[in-house]
Amino acid sequence: MPSTTTGPRRSPLRLAAALVCAGALSLTLAACGGSGEDAGEPAVVVSTPASDSPYKGTSLGAPYDKPDVVLTDTDGEKYDLLKETAGRPTLLYFGYTHCPDVCPTTMGDIAIAKEKLSAKEQEELRVVFVTTDPERDTPEELRSWLDAFDSSFVGLTGSFDDIQKAARAVGVSVDAPEKEKDGTVTVDHGAQVLAYSPKDDKAHVIYTSGTTPEDFTHDLPLLLEGTEA
Numbered sequence: 360m361p362s363t364t365t366g367p368r369r370s371p372l373r374l375a376a377a378l379v380c381a382g383a384l385s386l387t388l389a390a391c392g393g394s395g396e397d398a399g400e401p402a403v404v405v406s407t408p409a410s411d412s413p414y415k416g417t418s419l420g421a422p423y424d425k426p427d428v429v430l431t432d433t434d435g436e437k438y439d440l441l442k443e444t445a446g447r448p449t450l451l452y453f454g455y456t457h458c459p460d461v462c463p464t465t466m467g468d469i470a471i472a473k474e475k476l477s478a479k480e481q482e483e484l485r486v487v488f489v490t491t492d493p494e495r496d497t498p499e500e501l502r503s504w505l506d507a508f509d510s511s512f513v514g515l516t517g518s519f520d521d522i523q524k525a526a527r528a529v530g531v532s533v534d535a536p537e538k539e540k541d542g543t544v545t546v547d548h549g550a551q552v553l554a555y556s557p558k559d560d561k562a563h564v565i566y567t568s569g570t571t572p573e574d575f576t577h578d579l580p581l582l583l584e585g586t587e588a
Contacts (some may be wrong), residue, residue: 415574418588422561426525430517433502448582449485449555453526455492456504459548470508471577487513491533491548558585
């Protein structure tokens, strides 16, 4: 399974325009690098968008429910994912703040697209970032990092077991962080963004690494309307 390693931080604004991780569609979805696939991880079965699909993202072969999980937000309060995002268009992503490339790029691209929405639409949209590195990503660290992109983005942390279970429930591969001999920390995690419709609270569309800000800009209004994939 692909991995990312902790390294020097880069400017989120500069990263937002960069193309990272040669992600590809197959029966499983790549994460943000390349160190081999874990055969024990769940596969996400996807279908290539039909020519008449209104979305730039990829339609799932079968929709995914939101993970039934209660984590901790950046205010230190309990956050019930199902209740807090019920009936709202939601983007869900699993990553970590020390990620040198794909995580800040993805959040930056979503932030760019969100700015193109009306004030009302921006208020309706929920962008939820769940850390895959809870030992280092404290609520304070998450809030500071997410504020560089958009102060409305929701940051969640909790026990690694709960986070991994939630990720696997939607086919996202997440492995426990590992410290290497040189002191770097390897964090393996899937790089896909799941888009949940406000009509049924199910994910019908996903976005892999390499999705452009223009793709998100095109698709967010469709998501807000609950347009079928």
